[in-house]
Amino acid sequence: MTATDSLSVWLHVRRQVDWPCAPTLQRFPPNRDGFRFWCEGPVRLRDPLRAERLLAAHALAREDAERRTPLDFALLAGWQREVLAATEAPFRVSDAYAKAGRERYGLTPRTQADFDSCLRETNDPDLPLAARAARAYLDVAFFPPLH
Template sequence: MGPGRARGLLTALELLRADAARDARLDFGLLQRWQRHVLGTEEPPPLRSRPAFAKGGRERYGIGPGIRARLDSCLAESACDAARPLPLTARAARAYLDVCFFHPFDDGNARAAFLTLVFVLAREGIALDGVSLLRRIAFRADEPRDPLVLASYIDTHLTETRRRAAAPA
């Protein structure tokens, strides 16, 4: 990653943490705000308007009426809900994969998904001290075990972060 991209990602992370601290609602508008810095653009990037392809064309992400509302609805489910209690790791994994598979931007969707995952954790007061497993993986839309693998990776990072925090210096 070049210095410009790294600065953009760090700026997006700062915004993300501030948004999490104020318990912002996770939606496409919030992703756009972060993505503007990730991509280094003057304006927030728009929702893509054409089908997108990934993994050498093996995966296709469609476009249709109501896609933004559907994405916003899915992202809203990342919030803690007493009526529907899901573990934090499941909510973080789901939000990450929603961004991956809605593929809302023409560019930078993997980074947007990563920021989404970090936001879901930060909103619950959690900051990971490492993300190596989370930054070097790819998931397939048609692989039913991938969400479980991602939730397991998130749990591994949470466990390691807590272990290191509890260890004597």
């Protein structure tokens, strides 16, 4: 039996959510960076090189955010190349699976275009930042665009 296409389910749910009603985010000072804390602590203990790569990608992401660089696949791929120390980070070319194959994220001829469209919505100033951030996080999780 083929696993349900979790990407299709996410896209259906995504259209149903009342994103404008999301709460506003409380801004924290830059010295309260949970990701950096995680990388400097448990990640560095397990794998110092991985910690360095994650922190380098994190620095790129923060610089891009400060420049207000629009979120798109090319930007994400650049961060991923930094994490993997790779020369390429292409969009996936087949279905993706998680949880020992129980979850499937289908690939159609429109998947990359749909992902790009979803990422463009992160620039919608009419939606609360919390909604845009949550949606972008879930888009990356359910599309898994990178290998």
